[in-house]
Amino acid sequence: MTDLSLAAPAKLNLFLHITGRRSDGYHELQTLFQLIDYADQLHFTARRDGEIVLHTAFAGVAHEDNLIVRAARLLQRRAGDVPGADIRIDKRLPMGGGIGGGSSNAATTLIGLNRLWQLGLKRGELMQLATPLGADIPVFIGGQTAWAEGIGERLTPIETPRLWYLILAPKCHVSTATIFSHKDLTRDTRPIKVAAFSQGGGQNDCEPLVRALYPEVDNALIWLRNFSPHARMSGTGACVFAPFDSESEAHNALAQAPPELPGFVAKGISHSPLFDLGSD
Ligand SMILES: C[C@@](CO)(OP(=O)(O)O)[C@H](O)COP(=O)(O)OP(=O)(O)OC[C@H]1O[C@@H](n2ccc(N)nc2=O)[C@H](O)[C@@H]1O
Numbered sequence: 001m002t003d004l005s006l007a008a009p010a011k012l013n014l015f016l017h018i019t020g021r022r023s024d025g026y027h028e029l030q031t032l033f034q035l036i037d038y039a040d041q042l043h044f045t046a047r048r049d050g051e052i053v054l055h056t057a058f059a060g061v062a063h064e065d066n067l068i069v070r071a072a073r074l075l076q077r078r079a080g081d082v083p084g085a086d087i088r089i090d091k092r093l094p095m096g097g098g099i100g101g102g103s104s105n106a107a108t109t110l111i112g113l114n115r116l117w118q119l120g121l122k123r124g125e126l127m128q129l130a131t132p133l134g135a136d137i138p139v140f141i142g143g144q145t146a147w148a149e150g151i152g153e154r155l156t157p158i159e160t161p162r163l164w165y166l167i168l169a170p171k172c173h174v175s176t177a178t179i180f181s182h183k184d185l186t187r188d189t190r191p192i193k194v195a196a197f198s199q200g201g202g203q204n205d206c207e208p209l210v211r212a213l214y215p216e217v218d219n220a221l222i223w224l225r226n227f228s229p230h231a232r233m234s235g236t237g238a239c240v241f242a243p244f245d246s247e248s249e250a251h252n253a254l255a256q257a258p259p260e261l262p263g264f265v266a267k268g269i270s271h272s273p274l275f276d277l278g279s280d
């Protein structure tokens, strides 16, 4: 019997500027993490023997490399003697899609096991613990749509217009590490203020490079721009998205998508279900 089931929602990067590079190789960036109501679902059950077992197999990802298992072990190391956990996941989010599936799974695991094991760690402590595992994890632990700086971990919650999004997942896998280490990546965008973004400024600095390397992403953006001039890539891709005022407009566009462009429609949300679970 499952003790706890929790969602792990996706994010869209409404814009993504790379403003510099730190001496450890990580990039300084500015982005707006828009949370959406499209999610994986994780199920946690306590064990008695201290083991962490993920029962759902992932193609191409070994058990110990899975961010769910790595997050659970991180918390276990921090907490010491814990009962262990059986974990299952209903996976919906495309992997390597730039919508943060792995990071969100890790965040939900930390919040879930913190509760299941009654550790009482604060949200800020979980965020700090998680940042070395993935720069994208803190925003999911926070559970709020946020403006982000630093390497993506310095977060300021922000209200965004209530919009629906059509997200398309071109059938290619883009490695974040490959894009961030590419010689042709733009790394010197000047920092902007929130007001400049609100007035329509901002772009995704990874987009030109990913479009040049992956024709599937290029074609997806060309197709989506028939419906919206604001279509953009999320993160380092491969997913692209466009905003719509209504759910029906987004579904109408999705219905016309060619077979090589699977996708889904999601609502932008200011708070995820995890927001109510962390303690500050
Ligand atoms: C680009 C973004 C934008 O939201 O999203 P995705 O496309 O991955 O979803 C994130 O910054 C990705 O965050 P995340 O996927 O957690 O990155 P990590 O696991 O920490 O790092 C993956 C790789 O990207 C590089 N990296 C990551 C973040 C950052 N600010 N600078 C970097 O140079 C790291 O050096 C590493 O080689």
Ligand SMILES: Nc1ncnc2c1ncn2[C@@H]1O[C@H](COP(=O)(O)OP(=O)(O)O)[C@@H](O)[C@H]1O
Pocket: 060, 061, 065, 066, 067, 068, 094, 095, 096, 097, 098, 099, 100, 101, 102, 103, 105, 106, 174, 176, 235, 236, 237, 238
């Ligand atoms: N639980 C997980 N969910 C998704 N991907 C994972 C997971 N654990 C490890 N990975 C690895 O992390 C990579 C990036 O995954 P994901 O977070 O979905 O994409 P992105 O970082 O582009 O948003 C995957 O290609 C996969 O190899």
